[in-house]
Amino acid sequence: MEANKYISQYCVIENNSVAINGEPQFALENGSFSEFAKAAYKHFGIDYPKFFKMDNLSKLAFLTSEIILKEVVNPAEENDIALVFANQSSSLDTDAKYQSSIADETAYFPSPSVFVYTLPNICIGEICIKHKLQSENAFFVFGEFNAAFMSNYANLLLETNKAEKVLCGWVEYYNEKFKAVVYLVEKQGKLEHNEQTVNTLYTK
Template identity: 70%
Template sequence: MKRYINLEESNYISNYCVIEENSVFANGQKLFELGNTSFSEFAKAAYKNFEIDYPKFFKMDNLSKLAFLTAEIILRNTTESEKENNIALVFANQSSSLDTDAKYQDSITDKENYFPSPAVFVYTLPNICIGEISIRHNLKSESAFFVFDAFPSEFMQNYAEMLLESGKAEKVVCGWIELYKEKYRSILYSVEKQGKSEHNKETINQIYTNSLWTL
């Protein structure tokens, strides 16, 4: 029997999280803020503030730490570690894993201290951060990481709708995870059958452009 996809059914954005400028926002509320410091120090402080217990966090590259922290706010009260969670992840950014790529290249080009690190090399693909989140929350649905010149709100909307209406996921976490050196911004939002705001291009763009916007 063929399954027909009805893209006219409404889906909703149930919550969102934004991390930028050493601050964490969720659904328009500021949850955490740290003064002028590096991303590395901010990530450690945020990890401690939200009482996360996942030692592998400290071995991740910065892009994965950023994605992991944002997803933790979105998923920490909605997933169960003892069972599989049918939640898809659809991420995008502009610079791919360039921040880690550059660090790995430095380890190769230094002729006096030549030591290409496998621990760094493993993160030279942007979708590795999806794997870290999937392991943490036992996610078993589809996942993808795309590279675009700018935030692809229409693409994200269509991709999430397709996953939900085809039954490939019960919920989709979408967003933008951008980090290069000390410049970073992460926006993740969850889409499902029930929620507060209708899932459309206008709402997605509102979340992307205004971290204090309320659903």
């Protein structure tokens, strides 16, 4: 029998609001995602100019993760935290923007700085770079939130010693509609890590 695992921290961003471990911490009543993201960045005292170059999916994934990681990561040592992220729309929000830049002969401006974000796993790269996380990572796509897969995959990374902790995330963004649920799985914590609790984080 494998030892129990726990969810030690979790952060949810949806409807222009941020909740940490179930407690509402910040909200912006009206505004686009971009305005909300900038306001949340300031509210949580994040100082990372690269943030403003990211596409919307990366901003969403970065913000939700950063709120957890800035309390957890010790920059003085190696942090073996795997990243396992998933969503429904892959990078289609940026894909559509990139497609419109090549659709018209009279306005043909394919840009490498847009093209690079037409991959969903770039958001993982952004988070890894911020905290120098040279650890296991993978990005998955599902028709809907898949608590069973996410909990299985996090467990097996821990049980096979591929990682000490696993940061899991559902990071969905398409055309101003977004929802992110990011949580840290490790050997200690308050919430037991299993399919039911993971589902509760997403639905409540």
